[in-house]
Amino acid sequence: MASEALPYLDLRRGGSGVQEGSEEWRDLCLKVREAGETHGFFLLRCDEVPDDLREEMFKQIITLFDLPLQTKMKYKKPKLFRSYNRRSPITPFYEGFGVDDAPLNDEAESFTNLFWPEGNPKFSETLKSMSSKMLGLGLLVLKMFMSSYGVTNYASEAEKFISTSDFKLLKYVLPDDSSSETKVTMISHTDKGCISILYDNDVQGLQMLTRSGEWIDIKIPKGGFAIIVGDVLKAWSNGRLHAATHRVALTGDKLRYSFGLFPMVKDETEIKVPNELVDDSHPLRYKPFIYKDYLNHYIATRNPESLDVFAGI
Numbered sequence: 302m303a304s305e306a307l308p309y310l311d312l313r314r315g316g317s318g319v320q321e322g323s324e325e326w327r328d329l330c331l332k333v334r335e336a337g338e339t340h341g342f343f344l345l346r347c348d349e350v351p352d353d354l355r356e357e358m359f360k361q362i363i364t365l366f367d368l369p370l371q372t373k374m375k376y377k378k379p380k381l382f383r384s385y386n387r388r389s390p391i392t393p394f395y396e397g398f399g400v401d402d403a404p405l406n407d408e409a410e411s412f413t414n415l416f417w418p419e420g421n422p423k424f425s426e427t428l429k430s431m432s433s434k435m436l437g438l439g440l441l442v443l444k445m446f447m448s449s450y451g452v453t454n455y456a457s458e459a460e461k462f463i464s465t466s467d468f469k470l471l472k473y474v475l476p477d478d479s480s481s482e483t484k485v486t487m488i489s490h491t492d493k494g495c496i497s498i499l500y501d502n503d504v505q506g507l508q509m510l511t512r513s514g515e516w517i518d519i520k521i522p523k524g525g526f527a528i529i530v531g532d533v534l535k536a537w538s539n540g541r542l543h544a545a546t547h548r549v550a551l552t553g554d555k556l557r558y559s560f561g562l563f564p565m566v567k568d569e570t571e572i573k574v575p576n577e578l579v580d581d582s583h584p585l586r587y588k589p590f591i592y593k594d595y596l597n598h599y600i601a602t603r604n605p606e607s608l609d610v611f612a613g614i
């Protein structure tokens with residue numbers, strides 16, 4: 302399968318937004334659901350995030366990664382996958398940060414002030430503005446998934462799934478001597494949250510594993526985003542949505558920068574399949590579980606099948 306065969310949804314509406322419940326809305330919901338069930342992955346075009354904000358975000362990301370290692374190492378968080386991840390023997394080809402609740406003023410500012418104690422409004426405003434627009438997009442996509450299954454309280458259910466978020470900033474580097482070789486720079490995985498919204502600086506790297514076992518390159522459209530279904534949404538959907546396995550593999554000497562917004566439920570939230578998704582042809586596949594317990598299980602086992610092992614019936 303070529304990546305061109307992946308669904309590419311156009312949510313551009315000249316800023317007015319598609320009206321919830323309209324025929325067009327229902328049609329889009331079905332397309333989102335079909336993409337989620339078939340591939341667990343789709344690309345979208347939208348007009349929520351202007352090009353100049355995307356460019357500014359990359360400018361700011363580069364400034365951040367260009368700081369001295371000792372400064373970057375100051376970012377330490379108790380939560381998993383948030384602290385500054387330096388390049389090391391375990392992750393030799395990427396470094397990254399995870400910012401909780403970046404759309405909130407205080408969070409964006411305290412992240413920024415750690416690196417620029419005198420303040421850096423351009424950085425914090427760009428971080429806040431980008432992450433809140435992406436969170437809005439996440440809410441829209443989640444509502445579409447949930448309404449497509451006829452879940453009556455889909456709007457409040459979707460809100461619950463974006464009650465917090467992790468905004469990731471990533472930089473990938475290959476060693477100088479490997480310019481003609483392709484190297485896996487982030488190992489294959491499924492995302493553990495509900496959905497992931499990704500964008501990159503147009504340096505090819507993101508790959509998705511198709512259902513038939515083939516790795517395909519994902520080219521994220523300029524002005525668009527890649528959307529990936531994660532384990533929690535798969536469980537919520539009673540296994541009907543597919544959590545797509547993906548990785549990052551690079552060739553050449555160009556630096557790759559990416560950023561992603563990972564909306565998620567709070568740690569203590571119970572993930573439970575809604576009644577609307579269970580019937581004779583779709584018997585219950587997952588028992589209810591607490592999100593944090595699932596994460597802990599995954600960390601302890603690192604088993605790619607951990608969702609089924611932990612919560613499968």
Ligand SMILES: O=C(O)CCC(=O)C(=O)O
Pocket residue numbers: 469471487492499501507547548549559560561
């Ligand atoms: O850098 C990318 O494009 C992918 C990042 C990713 O898969 C992740 O952070 O989970």
Ligand SMILES: [Fe+2]
Pocket residue numbers: 490491492497547
């Ligand atoms: Fe991922």
